[in-house]
Amino acid sequence: MADTTTTEKSAEHTAEKVVPFEPKIIGFLCWWCTYAASDMAGTSRLKYPPNVSIIRVMCSSRVDPSFIMRAFAEGADGVLIGGCHLGECHYVSGNYKTAARIALLKKTFSQLGVEDDRLRLEWISAGEIRKFAEVITDMTEKVRKLGPLNWRENFEPK
């Protein structure tokens, strides 16, 4: 359901009839905390933009950088990874691995011209449903500002 703010904007530009850019964000959420938070957020009827399509993983450390690379390559505008707080990972030390991978990935993306905000790693425990919603909203706004990535146009069509 489109957000009220966006409808005003579209009113101003009716002339150009510009459809506002809706970023496509992939969210890899850890089943034990962030996914549980999203579930709770849902049942507690929190409002947050629908731009993030969620892929459930058992632990944030299951997310392979190649998924993220592939996501961007195939049209994702942003990727969000949600995991348990450091030290509270259900699988003891999974989130430490994720932190290292994502940090390395972010550096690589900065070399490949992918803006930093497009990839985001957040520790959201099962109870932090408020934070979950804020993160989603914030990320959507940021990616919207960055505009579409559509990685495909980078190369001459073949």
Add this chain to the structure above:
Amino acid sequence: MEQPKEKLKLGVYWAASCGGCDISMLEIGEKILTVDSLADIVLWPCIADFKYKDVRAYPDKYIDVMFFNGAIRNSEAEEIAHLLRAKSKILIAYGSCSYEGGIPALANFYSKQEIFDRAYHESQSTVNADRIEPKTKHTENGYELYLPEFWETVRMLSDIVDVDYFIPGCPPAEKTTWSAIEALVSGNLPPTGSIIGAGNKSVCDECPRERKETKIKRFKRPHEYVAPDPDQCLLEQGIICLGPATRSGCEARCIDSGMPCRGCYGPCADVYDQGAKMISAIGSVLESEDGEEIQRVIDEIMDPAGLFYRFSMSHSYLLRRRLVGAKEEMK
């Protein structure tokens, strides 16, 4: 090696290549004579002059085995690629450049304009006041000169044409080359599209060093290690070695001389993007339970993209740096 009915027709071509692969063909030593006895060289621009028209003159599928090394940088390479695809029965992408982009593919970090600026204007040794840049078409006193089109992105051969087999390596090791030739001559070849002459496992399989399951506190940059411990795995000594994510076949020749593997044999069997896999592996072996410390250690790796995609830039999901508005972000 039983004698085939009549000699095979063998071709070698070099596109965006350093010529290393051509020379490494000779690494098989005296066996080149057996090759000579089995096949005739019908095309090898590196050692003998050939003209396009000669090649075009060949009937289709004329060349039995075509070794194509070098990446696709410009239109000419693309054109010849299509041509040779047509003219040869078996087209083999020989060497990292044709198989996965190799060193030339590192140009994908820059747009075409940035490359021309660097080459023809900013480089210290160039004096080009009136900013002349090469054009694809140029007429000079009545003659029309043509240059191939300089593509924005360096592609690997399999992006252009269907490639029957791939032989990785920069350059492919003698063992790899020979086992490929043997397979070709004997005819028992794996299904098209697969890699021949190299193993399925990672370099670690052939690496003699000992692995002690140690976690790494921090990574060492090249200038920090002078004489690593000869027996212990380099990665465990904090030296980033791409061995675990690189296909075996080179008998770990770089590691034997104390240098970490740079991943020239490309990703292992089930992996497409070698870089991503290496990033994941490096992230996993870091030993720290403190967020800031992890960030600090990762920051010490200066050029992750260059390090992990040194050879396989074209064989990765993202292929190149982003073109739109890329200039300002480039650190």
Add this chain to the structure above:
Amino acid sequence: MLAVQEKFNWLPPQALDYISRRLNVRKPRIYHIATFYKVFSLEPRGKHILQLCMGTACHVRGAKLIADELSRRHGIHFGETTDDGLFTLERVNCLGACAIGPILVVDGDYKGNMTTNRANAVIKRLKREATEEDAANA
């Protein structure tokens, strides 16, 4: 240890350490021997060694009187060295010359039929010699 005692006239600690190491004999045993036998002395001894025989024969013929004489008059007591380092008086049990007791041995020279007067004379002579000697080399 007897050799050391003879040469240095007393047992310097360094010598005893050396003996302990060389002959591989435990230190406590050496210490016990050094204090058990009369012949050894752990302190440096005087220039002149006086040995007064206190054997029965000499005793009966008045050796005790001489001993008292030496100690009262000249402050030379048994087993001690005078402060000026000149005399060390040692009590000996029978030197084997009982016939001419009491005997006083002065630096190895036997003097028989000793009486209190003759003892005084000997001590005075030695003291005089010592003072002359000091005067000479002073």
Add this chain to the structure above:
Amino acid sequence: MEETNEKLVKLTIDGIETEARKGETILQVAERLHIDIPTLCHYRFVKPYGACRICSVEVTIRGKSRFVPACSYQVRDGIEVQTRSEEVIQHRKMLLELMMARHSQVEVVRKLAHEYGVDTTRFEEMPSEGCILCGLCVRVCSEVVGANALTFVKRGTDRYVSTPFEGKADTCIACGACAYVCPTNYIKVEDIRDRKYVFSELSLGPTTPIHIPFAAAIPGIPVIDSHACIHMQTGECGICSKVCEPDAINYEMQDTFEEVDVGSIILATGYKTFDPARAEQYGYGRFDNVITSLEFEHLSHASGPTGGAFVKADGSEPKSVAILHCIGSRDKNYNEYCSRVCCMYSLKIAHLIREKVPDADIYELYIDMRCPGSGYEEFYNRLLEEGVHFIRGKGVEVSQMPTLATTTPAASNSKLYVKCEDTLLGMPRELPVDMVILSVGLEPAEDAEEVARIFKINAKGDGFFMERHPKLAPVDTLSDGIFIAGCAQGPKDIPDSVAQGAAAAAAAVSLIDAGEVALEPITSVVDEDVCTGCKTCLVVCPYGAITRDEEKGVAVINDALCKACGCCVAACPSGAISQRGFDDTQIEAELAALLMS
């Protein structure tokens, strides 16, 4: 002497016909016949010396009788021994009289002399310190200990025992054998270490190298402290094995490590108390009379050093005691958590002091009196009735002189001043007390980190082991089959610890009873053709579920341990590990589907 087939010797002793082995001494025969012969310089494990002669007895051979020391005279055929004949007694009296002249103040001598009716001596008293020159110390030091640090010096009447050249004996290994064996205990083992006599050392440790650790030790069998045991150091001695009839002593036994295959493990490694020395403001270690609650327990225990008497360091009875709660817990700079048990045991301490020293002033300085559960609050009220002063304010400092103007300095200067802020009265106060007891909180055991690492369970922020779920699975851990119980999982009192112990045991037994374990359905799998055994996954797996098969050189996943987190799948650089659920292909399919448009 061991039984040998040498011919036996016939003799009569005090009219009793008996036989003895050749070479046995009269004393040994007498002991066998329970005939008492006094000895002073005799000790079973040293060669007979015959210095004190008090054991002389009358021996008649072929009519001729003479006096010989029973300790060293070896029996011969046909001898007739009188141990209490008239002359023997008379000479013994004379000897004792001689001894009384020299050692009248030595306990052993006076007692023995008294036995023989000798209380005065006609001889001139010439008191010497206490050494009766029996030579036991010298002989023990050389024959038994082998250190040869002592010797006799000089001879005749000025003979005495000393170290070589009166200096420090460098061969002495301070085993204390000489002090132990000295009949007049004239030799004392000085504690040359200049440490003060601090209550924490009240345990005083065992007196001999071979000892039963403490009264109620289970199993109650003696152990040997290899550092203090002379045999272990110089190879000499060995008296304990000589005395032990069942000959149960084996010096070569070493600690052995047993390798046991078990299905489940219960970690109940306990806790340690907070070391108050870290908080110097409480003066622990500086002031003698500041002790921890554990030390109080030791002090007040019947088998403790003072036999249960509650006394100050100098032995006198304290008249006023302050008990400070929450030392090291509920405190930002040490441990933030509440250690849960200190309040109740502090009340118990106050009650015990009330019993032992009825008229003492007892102060309890607390923040909140936490008496949870049935019966605790009632105990607290009882304390109130018993006149214990409860001050609601944490004790902040213990010093030797008053600092606040408002306190009236006590008469004697041995008082300790406990500064605190009485929140009910709303003013700072300073209590002059004789003793301060610090109710120290609980902390994870010394080696908690090490144990967590070994058993691949992780520890919570405060260092205690992390349970699988605080409410639903308090005794389980993340690794299946490993359970935790008691204070290892967090501070708790005995009832709770016992309950957790039972729970953990029940959980373990249920595993054993069940016989099989429900596995995670979607564990990882290794493709052995691709895997090169590069051990990246071994490092990654927090549960140690992956091991390297050395022959094949490939990684092997133990399904029972794998928790299917998938971390190794992502980490494997050669992509050799896949998962039976959330596999790469599935996720990539999801990805593709999501990015279709």
Add this chain to the structure above:
Amino acid sequence: MPKLGTIEQVKRFQEKCKTALDKFPLVVSLCHGTACCAIGAKELAAAFEEALNGEKSVKFIKSGCHGFCEVGPLVVVRPLDVVYQRVKPSDVPEIVERSLKKGEVIDRLLYRPRGNGKVYAKEEEIPFYAKQSKVVLALNSRIDPYSIDDYMAYGGYGALAKALLEMTPDEVLQEIVDARLRGRGGGGFDAGRKWKGCRSAPGERRHIICNADEGDPGAFMDESILEGNPHSVIEGMVIGAWAIGGTDGFIYVRNEYPRALRAFSNALKQAREYGFLGENILSSGMDFDIKVSRGGGAFVCGESSALFRSLEGDVGEPRAKYIHSVERGYHDEPTNLNNVETWANVPHIINRGAKWFRSLGTEDSPGTKVFSLVGKVENTGLIEVPMGITLKEVIFEIGGGIKEGRDFKAVQTGGPSGGMLSQSQLDLPVDFDVLTEAGSMMGSGGMIVMDEGTCVVDVAKYFTDFLIEESCGKCLPCREGLMHMSRILHRITEGQGEPKDMESLKRLGDAVAVASLCGLGTSAPNPVLSSIKYFEDEYLAHINERRCPGRVCRALISYHIDPDTCTGCGTCEKVCPVEAIQPVAGEEREEGLLRIIDLAVCDKCDACREVCPEEAILVESPAIALEHYRENVTEKR
């Protein structure tokens, strides 16, 4: 010198030495014993050597101790066999001229015993020597101790050759057993039985030890034997080794006998050269050598087990006596320890047979015994008399009675372990058992004669003090008991004795004797006990009357000058170190004023009495002296 291998070679060599000796028609034998040297023998020897250096026909010998020390230095001229006594270097030219050249006897140098006016020239005639029968000391005045040839000239080492080559060890052993040679060291234990015990004791090594510690004060016979005739001891030991199967020999010499040590070591060297020591002695297949070990000045080392400890390089602490030293002695191996004199007798027994030996002395104490007759006797010196001779003969006939004609009081035999015998025991024959019964002991042979001028209590105190000094301090009775006995004796001699002291002395003495560990302790009380037994009156005098009959105990005596005999010469005044002697005004005497001793100042140093020409200074008990003083001085003044 060739190593002698067979008995013929030995015999032939002995002949050779004998003829070499006989070459000298004249022999001058100067006594060079310790005593004589102390009073001028060294200077005398120098004088003789100077005078005779040219003479070929005279053989000058610096011999061992002749025995008659009282009249030393002694010179014997042979073949005249005349004994010159108290010879001074100035007499040497006369002796050379008249005695040697012309064979005349110099009358003034002859021995004139005090009192009976007789003159004796020949050795045999002199009463001191007449009663003696020299066996062990026979050669002392004849041979030069530093020359083995002299010893062999007199048949030396003949016994050794006979024993080793002609007799089996058992025969030698049997000879000694038959001879009933009893140990001369003091115990009087039958040497033969001891040898047999050592021989049969299990153990591969057997030690032959010569106890030359001679700790007894007042005894110097071992020294004289070692100094005068060392070879006899060596020969005795080698024979012993042959009989017992000894493997190695030791001699434990007292540190206070340097001269004896030098003589003995030289003898050892010569004996080795001649093949009497070392490997394959006289080709008998026996290897035996003797090592010299020096004592350290500890009387206790005279006791066998203490001696072994000392030999082992340890402290001389005796061990319980039930393990016979023959079974486990030195290094716990079988050891045979005998005294110097015992060893010296062995060659004679082998040479002349056991029956000859049994002919000397008494039935159960055969052979002769050397005694050192010292003290207040006229002729002090070394005598060798057959066992069984009575004390009276020894002291009065040989000893020439009491010095300066005083009355005999007591004789002390056996050194500190011995006892005191009084007038009534003079007729006792001297042998081991008799003396022991009498409460004394043969001991090493010291015989100290005491006259009226000696105080028995003082001597007893001396012995006790000596023993305290020498006690090793190991066992309580000896260490403490003796100390208390000495304290009591000190009190008695200082005039604070109490009657009950006698009882405690007896009880204490008894206890120490019974309970002590070693020989020293058990025999230590003997002097006190025997002196109480025979001289109880003297003790009581000290205690009850505060009077010292012997006028020795300082606290009980005082000096005063007899006004009648004093000539006023004043020598005493000059000598008195504390100026206690003053002239008495108005008391003219031949040479000056009468002198008087101020009793308060006098510290009884006895210097005046010594020098008074008229012997006018008398030593009286304080009471009498005070009385004198009052009579002569106070009334007069």
